[in-house]
Amino acid sequence: MPNYQGVWSLSEQYQNAGGWPSNSNRALFGGGWPGGSNSNVIDFIKISSGGTAKDFGDLTTGRRTVGAASNSVRGVFVGGNSSNVIDYVTIAAKGNAVDFGDALSTRSDFAASSNNTRCVFSGGTGDVIEYFTIATTGNSLDFGDLTVSNRQQMASCASDTRGLFAGGEYAGSYRNVIDRVTIATTGNAADHGDLSVARNALAACSNLTRAVFAGGQDGSGDLNVIDFRSISSGGTASDFGDLTTAARTYGTGTAGATKGLFAMASTGNIESITISTAGNSVDFADQTVGRYGAGALSDTNSSSQP
Numbered sequence: 324m325p326n327y328q329g330v331w332s333l334s335e336q337y338q339n340a341g342g343w344p345s346n347s348n349r350a351l352f353g354g355g356w357p358g359g360s361n362s363n364v365i366d367f368i369k370i371s372s373g374g375t376a377k378d379f380g381d382l383t384t385g386r387r388t389v390g391a392a393s394n395s396v397r398g399v400f401v402g403g404n405s406s407n408v409i410d411y412v413t414i415a416a417k418g419n420a421v422d423f424g425d426a427l428s429t430r431s432d433f434a435a436s437s438n439n440t441r442c443v444f445s446g447g448t449g450d451v452i453e454y455f456t457i458a459t460t461g462n463s464l465d466f467g468d469l470t471v472s473n474r475q476q477m478a479s480c481a482s483d484t485r486g487l488f489a490g491g492e493y494a495g496s497y498r499n500v501i502d503r504v505t506i507a508t509t510g511n512a513a514d515h516g517d518l519s520v521a522r523n524a525l526a527a528c529s530n531l532t533r534a535v536f537a538g539g540q541d542g543s544g545d546l547n548v549i550d551f552r553s554i555s556s557g558g559t560a561s562d563f564g565d566l567t568t569a570a571r572t573y574g575t576g577t578a579g580a581t582k583g584l585f586a587m588a589s590t591g592n593i594e595s596i597t598i599s600t601a602g603n604s605v606d607f608a609d610q611t612v613g614r615y616g617a618g619a620l621s622d623t624n625s626s627s628q629p
Contacts, residue, residue: 346395346396346414346415346622346623347414347415347622347623348369348370348371348579348622348623349367349368349369349370349414349415349621349622349623350367350368350370350577350579350584350619350620350621350623351365351366351367351379351391351398351412351414351577351619351620351621352365352366352367352376352575352586352610352617352618352619353365353382353389353391353398353400353410353420353617353618353619354382354385354386354387354389354400354403354614354616354617354618355387355389355614355615355616355617355618356387356614356615356616357612357613357614357615360385361384361385361386361387361404362385362387362612362614362617363381363382363383363384363385363386364378364381364382364611364612364614365378365379365380365381365382365400365412365420366378366379366610366611366612367379367417368593368608370579370582370584370621370623371579373593373595373607373608374608374609375608375609375611376593376608376609376610376611377611378417378611379412379417379418380412380417380418380419380420381419381420382400382410382419382420383408383410383419383420383421383422384406384408386402386403386404386406386408387403387404387431387614387615387616387617388402388403388404388431388432388433388476388573388616389401389402389403389404389433389616389617389618390402390403390433390434390435390444390446390479390618391435391575391577391618391619391620392435392436392437392442392443392444392457392620393414393437393457393620393621393622394437394438394439394440394457394458394622395439395622396413396414396415396458396622397411397412397413397414397457397458398411398412398413398414398620398622399411399423399435399437399442399457399620400412400420400618400620401426401433401435401442401444401618402426402429402430402431402433402444403431403432403433403616403618404431405429405430405431406429406431407425407426407427407428407429407430408422408425408426409422409423409424409425409426409455409462409463410422410423411423411457411460414620414621414622415622422460423455423460423461424455424460424461424462424463425462425463426444426453426462426463427451427453427462427463427464427465428447428449428451428453430446430447430448430449431447431475432446432447432475432476432477433445433446433447434446434477434478434479434488434527435479435618436479436480436481436486436487436527436529437457437481437486437506438481438482438483438484438486438506438507439457439483440456440457440458440506440507441454441455441456441457441506441507442454442455442457443466443479443481443486443504443506444463444479445469445474445477445479445488446474446475446476446477446479446488446491447473447474447475448472448473448475448493449472449473450468450469450471450472450473451465451466451468451469452465452466452467452468452469452488452504452512453465453466454466454506454509464509465509466504466509466510467504467509467510467511467512468511468512469488469502469511469512470500470502470511470512470513470514471491471498471500471502473491473493473494474488474490474491474492474493474498474500474523475491475492475493475523476490476491476492476523476524476525476539476573477489477490477491477498477523477525478490478525478526478527478536478539478576479527480527480528480529480534480535480576480578481506481529481554482529482530482531482532482554482555483531484505484506484507485503485504485505485506485554485555486503486504486506487501487502487503487515487527487529487534487552487554488501488502488503488504488512489501489502489518489525489527489534489536490518490521490522490523490525490536490539491523492522492523492524492542495542497521497522497523497541497542498521498523499517499518499519499520499521499522500514500517500518501514501515501516501517501518501534501552501557501560502514502515503515503554503557514557515552515557516552516557516558516559516560517558517559517560518536518550518559518560519548519550519559519560519561519562520539520541520546520548520550521541522539522540522541522546522548523539523540524538524539524540524572524573524574525537525538525539525546525572525574526538526539526571526574526575526576526585526586526587526619527576528576528577528578528583528584528585528598529554529578529583529598530578530580530581530583530598530599531554532553532554532555533551533552533553533554533598533599534551534552534553534554535549535550535551535563535576535583535596535598536549536550536551536552536560537549537566537571537574537576537585537604538566538571538572538574538585538587539571539572540572545571545572546571546572547565547566547567547568547571548562548565548566549562549563549564549565549566549596549603549604550562550563551563551601562601563596563601563602564596564601564602564603564604565603565604566585566587566594566603566604567592567594567603567604567605567606568590571585571587571588572588572615573588573615573616574586574587574588575616575617575618575619576619577619577620577621578598578621578623579621579623580623581597581598581599582595582596582597582598583595583596583597583598584607584608584619584621585604586610586617586619588613588614588615590613591609591610591611591612591613591614592606592607592608592609592610592613593606593607593608593609593610594606594607595607595608
């Protein structure tokens with residue numbers, strides 16, 4: 324072993340000091356609308372075991388249609404309910420969220436994703452994509468523009484290099500477009516292909532290679548469709564399987580290293596898939612309360628590993 328002295332680099336720490344620090348294997352679900360008023364509740368489950376979620380803490384303000392993203396340490400909740408608030412939590416330590424900064428714009432229906440460094444988010448009215456560095460508190464900055472503007476209730480997920488924005492709706496026009504951005508560099512989004520069904524109010528999750536999109540609505544009713552797309556190559560999304568029922572709008576998604584989770588709106592249940600293997604979802608866990616438009620994140624997502 325080389326005789327390292329002083330402060331080790333990250334690669335030296337990985338190679339010579341026993342690997343990366345372990346994470347908490349947690350998925351967090353924050354905000355939403357359980358009916359009557361906006362929720363500030365954050366709850367969590369262990370991705371390895373499921374079960375009934377436990378209380379984590381509270382957002383700084385109650386709100387719905389929240390964007391959420393993370394690195395291996397910190398989770399962030401972005402906007403929602405015509406807000407520009409950005410909150411953050413330390414995923415391994417329970418407690419209330421703390422103010423992170425502000426988004427450039429005040430709008431609902433944010434869709435957010437991240438690698439281990441940056442969060443990128445967009446949605447609602449307009450076409451602006453914003454970003455910030457997760458490890459450093461502060462306001463968001465302009466990243467670029469979506470290919471199609473005015474996309475409410477999109478879904479977003481990411482690999483360690485690319486972020487995807489899928490679907491959305493405005494004034495009764497449902498979108499099937501999937502956009503991509505390179506997270507490390509600013510610039511306008513490029514077309515990455517299409518969903519198998521144009522829809523909004525869908526959920527998304529991913530590993531390093533595959534993006535999976537679930538549920539939503541297409542104007543004629545709620546959908547139980549799950550489709551998937553390679554993050555490295557464009558094209559039309561392919562059938563993955565089905566959710567357990569069709570009443571699956573305004574859900575949210577996140578993932579562990581291999582397992583994808585979809586927290587499904589008013590029912591409160593959390594369904595799981597194996598991202599690398601197509602098939603129907605199965606019941607996995609339950610939120611503390613069913614709610615529309617929550618945000619979900621984890622510290623064990625492949626795209627959030629250092």
